[in-house]
Amino acid sequence: MAIVFEKTKGLSNVETHYCPGCTHGIIHRLVAEVLEEMDVLPKAIGVSPVGCSVLAFKYFNIDFQEATHGRAPAVATGIKRVHPDKVVFTYQGDGDLASIGTAEIVHAAHRSENITTIFxxxxxxxxxxxxxxxxxxxxxxxxxxxxxRDPKHAGMPLKISEMFATIPGTAYVERVSVHDPVSIRNAKKAIRKAFEYQVAGKGFAMVEVLSTCPTNWGLSPVDSLTWLKDNMIPYYPLGNYKTLEEVK
Ligand SMILES: Cc1ncc(C[n+]2csc(CCOP(=O)(O)OP(=O)(O)O)c2C)c(N)n1
Structure with missing residues (x-):
């Protein structure tokens, strides 16, 4: 029988623990496909902290390093500085990157570490x-x-991509989503671009990916995709927030 589709070599055959409808799996696949298409799987090193993607090291078929909560940017900085020829990325959730790890990621971007962050x-x-x-x-x-959430007590939500576009050290910042096939294709393009910045030695690049959490949102997988589109995108508009210079 003719093979019409093959799974990326960048992912292992281990079944993920993600809840039904969670889009972490889609984002894993996009990252793995990009690394494979760029022919950098053998030199890719991922760094993930705790959060639902704590077991990402099992699902990617590349070298991976675990980090403590919020600290992936510091760990990735060390790895990349010691191994500048490797392709190093962090894979972080919003609780991780935008809360306990805010100082880490802001200063990695500020120093323009030549790493890629999937947020x-x-x-x-x-x-x-x-x-x-x-x-x-x-x-x-x-x-x-x-x-x-009551903004009077909790403040308004942080807009990370907008914030990072103002940091002089960032080379590329884009916000994408994975709620439908078109947005998934666009997300892959942005992820590829962010890795191309690193390979070209241009400094810190980040892709913010809007993602679902059906279990904790209390919605079905399909309703979660709709909720993301109708509620998250108006507050977190998709698009490019910074492109220092075109690479390729
Ligand atoms: C120092 C420390 N504080 C708190 C925790 C508990 N903790 C683990 S994951 C997490 C938040 C995860 O949320 P997020 O980063 O948004 O990722 P998600 O699970 O939603 O993918 C917290 C608070 C921890 N493991 N270590």
Whole structure:
């Protein structure tokens, strides 16, 4: 029988532990496909901290390093500085990157470390049971905001891509989504570009990927995709926030 599709070599055959409808798996696949298409799988090193993607090292068929909560940018900085020929990326959730790890990521970007960051924003702390994150939307219910996030007490959600576009050290910042096939294709293009910046030695590149968390949002997988589109994208507009110079 003719083979019409082959899974990327960048992913292992280990079944993921992700909940039904969670889009971490799609984002893993996009990263793995990009690394394979760029022919850099043998020299790719991922760094993931705790969060739902804590077991990402099992799912990628590349070298991987675990980091403590929020500290992936520091670990990736060390790896990349010691091995400048490797392709190094962090894979971080919003609870991780935009809360406990904010100082780490801001300063990695500020120093323009030549690494790539995949920032998975699902507007909640997934792994620990759905607590409010700095990215939780106004009015959004979580276990620590059962009546909905009240900006009077919790502030307005952090817009990380907009914030990082203002850091002089960032070379490329883009926000994408994975709620439908068109957005998934666009997300892959942005992820590829972010890795191309690193290979070209241009400095810090980040792709923020809007992602779902059906379990903690209390929605079905399909309704989660709609919720993302209708609620997250208006607050977190998709698009390119910074392109220092074109590479390729
Ligand atoms: C120092 C420390 N503080 C708190 C925790 C508990 N903790 C683990 S993951 C997590 C948040 C994860 O949320 P996010 O980064 O958004 O990733 P997601 O699980 O949603 O993919 C927290 C608070 C921890 N492991 N270590």
């Amino acid at each position: 998975v924003n699902n507007a909640i702390y997934g792994m620990t049971g759905g607590q409010m994150a700095p990215t939780t939307l106004p009015g959004q219910k979580s276990t620590t905001s059962p009546l909905g």
